[in-house]
Amino acid sequence: IFPPELRFAFLKFFNRIFHLFSIYCYFDITEIDGVNTNELYNAVQLYLSSSVSIAGNRLSLTRAVNSSSITFGLSNNDSIVDTFNGVTVLWEHVVTQRQTQTFAWRPLPEEKRGFTLRIKKKDKTLILNSYLDYIMERANEIRRKNQDRLLYTNSRGGSLDSRGHPWESVPFKHPSTFETLAMDPIKKQQIMDDLKDFAQGQLFYQKTGRAWKRGYLLYGPPGTGKSSMIAAMANYLGYDIYDLELTEVHSNSELRKLLMKTSSKSIIVIEDIDCSINLTNRKKNSSNAASQRSFYDAETRNGSGSGGSGEEGGNGNTISLSGLLNFTDGLWSCCGSERIFVFTTNHIEKLDPALLRSGRMDMHIYMSFCNFSSLKILLKNYLGYEEKDINDDVLKEMERVVEKAEMTPADVSEALIKNRRDKEKAIRELLEDLKSRGERSVKDGKLRGGSGNLTELEVVEEQEKRAIDSQNEDEDHDEEEIELEDNICKTRED
Ligand SMILES: Nc1ncnc2c1ncn2[C@@H]1O[C@H](COP(=O)(O)OP(=O)(O)OP(=O)(O)O)[C@@H](O)[C@H]1O
Ligand SMILES: [Mg+2]
Incomplete structure (x- = not known):
């Protein structure tokens, strides 16, 4: 009897009256907002999956690619109660069929999914101010815990x-x-x-x-x-x-x-x-700018692509x-x-x-190079040996030679991996290796000391580093440095 417009208007009016008197208000969080994925939707899903007070009894299980754990999710059209700061809210997962799409930049999923959050009107400010932030934060936490790290x-x-x-x-x-x-x-x-x-x-x-x-x-x-x-x-x-x-x-x-x-x-x-x-000293840069420039010119001519002006900021293509x-x-x-x-x-x-x-x-x-404490960690990692499992004399000998040997942890690891089936042999060979390297480096040290040239260069380098460090200390005292400078000096003296 009523024309459809009138009926629609009546329904709208009725709805408004209904909402006016209802103590609840509703928020829709749809999966896709325009063409973008709604981050909040994913966050809510993750957050609810970690929640224990699940009202419904049907859950969907998912395991994301690269993830090492399974997450529980709310099934279609199921609801769940959550409390936050003493306020109770109701979440409902709403899934509807999408109408056939005419044209879209990106194909949209066939189902339209979203969460509806029902809260009491009086709790609105609390919820909007902190609950949603809390959910985002929690979801990020869960994501980090579940998912193995990413390397970009x-x-x-x-x-x-x-x-x-x-x-x-x-x-x-x-x-x-x-x-x-x-x-x-x-x-x-x-x-x-x-x-x-x-x-x-x-x-x-x-x-x-x-x-x-x-x-x-x-x-x-x-x-x-x-x-x-x-x-x-x-x-x-x-x-x-x-x-x-x-x-x-x-x-x-x-x-x-x-x-x-x-x-x-x-x-x-x-x-x-x-x-x-090219991160050489800027002051030095200006003093030998000519050579710098020719270096860059050569590079551009070679077509390496990274050439351009040697000036900082230059024309912006380097x-x-x-x-x-x-x-x-x-x-x-x-x-x-x-x-x-x-x-x-x-x-x-x-x-x-x-x-x-x-x-x-x-x-x-x-x-630094391997010292005694790091050596012990490597022995434990690779051979499963604690300090007490190794002969005291061997241990003492190792302690004596390890610093002089200047072996890197990578060298030591290699030596241990090679013989990991025969632990005794691994220890024996490692000790031999340490000793021979120690002797060699002592000899080298003497040679270097004799030739003079190299050490001079090293002294300059050392001074430069010192200068930088002291400059740093002058500028800011809250800097923390844990360089083992002594370590460097010691090896150089040897
Ligand atoms: N301090 C260490 N503790 C445990 N293992 C180590 C250590 N240093 C080196 N290794 C072993 O040696 C290998 C090489 O180490 P890593 O790649 O970390 O060296 P690096 O200092 O990054 O070397 P580079 O300067 O060449 O990049 C590693 O796979 C690791 O197994
Ligand atoms: Mg490296």
Whole structure:
């Protein structure tokens, strides 16, 4: 009898009256919002899956790719009760068939899924202010716990994938942990404490007005565990790793784009920083600018692609030191939070002091040759030997020669792996190896001392490093350094 318009208007009116008197209000969180995936939907799903007070009795189980655990989810059109700060809310999972689509940029799933949140009107402010944030946070936590870490790389050289991401990722399964890492236990503990303080330091960073990030510079000879340390850090904190290949980045703006696409709670790594970018002293640069320029010219002529002007910032088609510095602590470096920058190098003396000054790299960590304490850790890792399992004399002998031998943990690991079936033989051969190397390095040391030339150079390097360090201390006292400088000097004296 009624025309459809009138009927519709009547229904709408009735609905409004109904809502006016209802004590509840409803929020819809749909899976797809326009063309974008709704992050909140996924978060709610994860969050509810961890919730125990499941009202319905049908659950859907999922196991994501790369994930090591199974998550429970709410089945279609099922509901669940949750409480937050004493307030009870009801979640309902709503699944409807989508009408046939005419045209879309991206094919949409056939089902339209979403959560409906029902809350009392009086609780609205509480819910909107903190409950949803809480859910996002919890979901991120669960995701990190369930999923193995991801390792990202920019090896594609600036091109983007179908979703506009410059980073490619693979599951990160490096087994290195702080427990297996062979280094001085005190130093190790310091680093672990520092990392923990950082991860839990949100309030501190907010209060002091600092960006929530921290920089570590790992330096030392090849094979002393710099990469292993990074893996251990990631495993310890549960962070993802972004392995930045600087040689694949062609401009400062590209570097910035890469940075913008990194997520919080991640470690951004630049390995062998002295090799991947021309980071020599800026003062020196200007003094031999001519030779610099010819170097760059030659490079452009060779068509290596990374050429261009040698000036910093130049015409923008080469990444420069200032670009890199901006990357680590310019305004853009704070576009996410809780980020760790790790640079590694084999030659700290080749780095520009600007990179070393405090606030940039908060902690300088020297990865040293194998000493007695790290040797014991390796023996335990590879042979399962505790101190008491090894003959006292052998142990004493090892302690005496290990520092002189200047073997890297990688060398020692190799020696142990080779004979891991025959542990006695492994110990015997390792000791032999240590002794012969120790003798050799003593001889070398004498030779070097005699020729004079090399040591002089080393002295200069050492002084340079000292200068940088003292400059750092003048500028900022809260810098923490745990380099074993004595260690370097000792080996040099030998
Ligand atoms: N401190 C260490 N503790 C345990 N294992 C180590 C340590 N250092 C080296 N190793 C072993 O040696 C191998 C090489 O170490 P790693 O790649 O971490 O060295 P690096 O310092 O990164 O070397 P490079 O400077 O050449 O990159 C690792 O696979 C690891 O097994
Ligand atoms: Mg390495």
